[in-house]
Amino acid sequence: xxxxxxxxxxxxxxxxxxxxxxxxxxxxxxxxxxxxxxxxxxxxxxxxxxxxxxxxxxxxxxxxxxxxxxxxxxxxxxxxxxxxxxxxxxxxxxxxxxxxxxxxxxxxxxxxxxxxxxxxxxxxxxxxxxxxxxxxxxxxxxxxxxxxxxxxxxxxxxxxxxxxxxxxxxxxxxxxxxxxxxxxxxxxxxxxxxxxxxxxxxxxxxxxxxxxxxxxxxxxxxxxxxxxxxxxxxxxxxxxxxxxxxxxxxxxxxxxxxxxxxxxxxxxxxxxxxxxxxxxxxxxxxxxxxxxxxxxxxxxxxxxxxxxxxxxxxxxxxxxxxxxxxxxxxxxxxxxx
Numbered sequence: 355x356x357x358x359x360x361x362x363x364x365x366x367x368x369x370x371x372x373x374x375x376x377x378x379x380x381x382x383x384x385x386x387x388x389x390x391x392x393x394x395x396x397x398x399x400x401x402x403x404x405x406x407x408x409x410x411x412x413x414x415x416x417x418x419x420x421x422x423x424x425x426x427x428x429x430x431x432x433x434x435x436x437x438x439x440x441x442x443x444x445x446x447x448x449x450x451x452x453x454x455x456x457x458x459x460x461x462x463x464x465x466x467x468x469x470x471x472x473x474x475x476x477x478x479x480x481x482x483x484x485x486x487x488x489x490x491x492x493x494x495x496x497x498x499x500x501x502x503x504x505x506x507x508x509x510x511x512x513x514x515x516x517x518x519x520x521x522x523x524x525x526x527x528x529x530x531x532x533x534x535x536x537x538x539x540x541x542x543x544x545x546x547x548x549x550x551x552x553x554x555x556x557x558x559x560x561x562x563x564x565x566x567x568x569x570x571x572x573x574x575x576x577x578x579x580x581x582x583x584x585x586x587x588x589x590x591x592x593x594x595x596x597x598x599x600x601x602x603x604x605x606x607x608x609x610x611x612x613x614x615x616x617x618x619x620x621x622x623x624x625x626x627x628x629x630x631x632x633x634x635x636x637x638x639x640x641x642x643x644x645x646x647x648x649x650x651x652x653x654x655x656x657x658x659x660x661x662x663x664x665x666x667x668x669x670x671x672x673x674x675x676x677x678x679x680x681x682x683x684x685x686x687x688x689x690x691x
Contacts, residue, residue, distance in 0.1 A: 439451050
């Protein structure tokens with residue numbers, strides 16, 4: 355692409371690089387950047403006192419910015435229905451990708467990095483890996499920075515990023531929340547309301563409320579007979595050891611514990627596993643708050659059918675320091691006296 359300042363009489367057919375004031379029939383107006391200049395535009399610019407203008411001209415092997423952005427989008431999303439994504443129209447070299455279903459964004463990070471490394475004028479920005487998306491939410495934006503890019507570079511970028519992202523939709527429709535209590539204490543509705551809101555975002559519902567004593571046998575019985583597709587356990591007392599009441603109850607019920615603890619705060623005191631093919635999540639106390647915590651990351655991925663193990667949990671530490679929950683019983687920082 356050729357880019358630079360040229361006399362007006364050499365600018366016809368070129369792309370205006372910057373918006374410029376102009377005059378037509380004695381009335382001021384602006385010619386938008388990206389406009390392909392015609393003889394009428396040049397007369398209007400001359401009437402405003404311009405004799406030079408900064409323009410871009412595409413070479414024979416270049417592709418215009420909007421066409422390039424759309425071509426790249428179609429390479430990234432060759433099957434919109436299967437990938438759960440919608441391609442927007444193009445404008446100013448930009449095309450956006452939107453989720454058509456709630457779920458979790460899954461990306462081939464290496465492929466996207468390779469795409470972005472092909473040519474500095476060809477870019478793709480996305481939400482973070484495993485980001486929870488709502489239907490209609492933006493997942494990625496393609497931006498062709500220049501007014502055109504070489505076709506060879508675009509083809510290389512399209513090949514590198516082919517089908518590199520999709521939305522993993524929820525695989526389950528319901529969950530049972532088991533709440534334990536000590537001494538008949540009033541649990542209130544806060545925890546259940548927070549979990550119901552989380553599940554609603556994933557098109558899931560809670561089954562009837564389940565409350566039991568905070569003992570291994572009582573929890574094991576409720577876990578074994580929980581009707582929901584997913585089993586959630588919110589205990590009256592924090593789960594502080596892999597052999598504590600709740601994880602042991604999962605084992606007694608015939609299930610298994612896959613991971614305990616996570617380097618995400620709030621959310622450290624979490625465990626998960628399964629029973630008879632159902633995901634089971636032992637929730638940390640911070641799940642009673644609607645604020646983001648480590649349980650959200652685990653819940654969203656398991657509900658959307660993504661495998662998790664202790665290694666995946668251990669890799670969540672970078673970025674795992676989340677915003678403090680104001681109502682937390684033991685905040686990170688103790689005020690100075």
